[in-house]
Amino acid sequence: MARAIVHMDLDTFFVSCERLTNSELDGIPLIIGGGDRGVVASCSYEARRFGVRSAMPIHMAMKLCPQAKIIKGDMELYSQLSHNVTQVIQEKAPIMEKASIDEFYLDITGMDKFHGSYKWTDELAQSVIKETGLPISFSLSINKTVSKIATGEGKPKGNLEIPEGNVQAFLNPLSIQKIPMVGNVTFQLLSRIGVRTIQTLSEMPAEVLQQMIGKNGLDIWKKANGIDHTPVEPYTERKSISTEHTFSQDTIDIIMLKSILIGMVEKLAFQLRSEQWLTSTITVKIRYANFDTETKQCKIAYTSADHILTKNVMELFDKVYQRRMRLRLIGIRFSGLVRGTYQIDLFEDTEEMLSLYAAMDKMKSRYGFDAVMRCAGASFKPNNKDEILKRTK
Known part of the structure; x- marks a missing residue:
């Protein structure tokens, strides 16, 4: 089926x-x-x-x-309205995945036995519009890739259904840029050898595409052929992400402490961006040598940017570290998380700043977190056995 x-x-x-x-x-x-x-x-x-x-x-x-x-x-505002939409969909859909602040996948396999799948989806979309006042588009097909491409083709007012037998006919005339994972660099590379439509791409030997593009070549070839077995992952909100560093020897070295905090922020911020989260609440935690533990917290505009998070963490640390006693532990927690990406977050940032973060994240993803770091955060060793990375659902 x-x-x-x-x-x-x-x-x-x-x-x-x-x-x-x-x-x-x-x-x-x-x-x-x-x-x-x-x-x-x-x-x-x-x-x-x-x-x-x-x-x-x-x-x-x-x-x-x-x-x-x-x-x-x-x-x-956007986060709250996204939450409202999520609630409407989650109440009715058997399996829902929230892919971003404004994008959802549903698995309604088997529902055609009881309702027409397209009719059911259309009624759900009308419920979203009626209950939230926000316009929403949808498409229905056999997998995530085809459905996502179809939604883009149907916007802003058309909602499409692409049955299994029509998948390749639908995909073939479209530009390869319509395929998720095909960015500008890949598009330019393939264009130079005359590959501009999905049909041409689908007819290429998969091995040739892998040799040209690398490990993603096979995935792109499969998508061009309408193949995508990726499951719809049931949605659960993550509440927070945090990390702590316990010192082998208690310390009062402020310069070293702040350097480690910068490294911790950089690691967590990279994880936020990698998993497409934004945070609105920062907590800094310290534990003195006598085991007294204190925290300070602040609310901020949703972000996943190192330089904004670092500034607030430093201010919180200065406020919470008031007793000139040695510390045995420092920690940071980012909470109040919502789905979102760096690009939609930094309304005040420059094109140069966006490019810098994109380049750094690309290097970290390819070569590991240590591949590129700020000098100020070099004291933080992400593989330190004393570091504890926490994720709370």
Whole structure:
């Protein structure tokens, strides 16, 4: 029996959230972002007609669409509205995976025995729109890849169903850029040898593609052929992520303590970005030589950026470490987590800052966390046996 996998995507989510709270924004070109040197976090379809796209520098977007209205963005609002949508879907769907702040996968295999799968999904989408006021698109097919591609093709108003027998016919004429995992570098590489459509890619020998692209080559070839056995993972919210460092000898060395804290932040922030989380609450913990334990906590705008988190951690440490006694343990916890990515988080950041983090994360993912680190955090050894990395569901 073929699987029935639904992909649901909230249309221009940040824009829709802003319009939900301010109807005067309806119908006008709208850009969510910030700062003259910042980047576009999201934009309305009215702005897209002028060539504006996500991750584009704000100054470039304004040249393309000077009449657009720019709004800084409110991650707290977006998180709350995303939570509302999640609740509506989770109450009705048998298995739901929340892939990001505005994207969901559902496994409704077997439901056609009791309801029409497409009809059931359409009714769920209408429930989301009615109960939250937010527009949502969906597609139904045999796996995640085909459903996700179909949702993009159906936006903003069409909802597609791609039956098993129509999968390859649907995929073949599309650009290879429609395949998840095919970024600009891979697209340019394949374009140079004349591979621009999914059909051409699907007809290539898988071994050749692996030799050209590496380990992801086989996965991309499978997706081009409509093959994706990735399961829908049941959704559970992670509450926090934390790490602690216990010293072999109690210490009062402030410079070393702060260096270790910087390294701890860098490790946790990289993990947040890797798993697509944003944090809104920071807690710093210390334990004195006499085992007295104290903590300080602060709320921040949702982020996963090292430089913002480090600044707040240092301020908390200065507030909590008041007794000039030796310390035996320091720890950091990030909580109040929501799904999101670095790109949609840093409304104030520059294109250069985004590129720097992307490059660092790529090196860490490929060569290990130690591959590139800030000099200030070099005292922190992520493989230290005394370090405890905690994850709380």
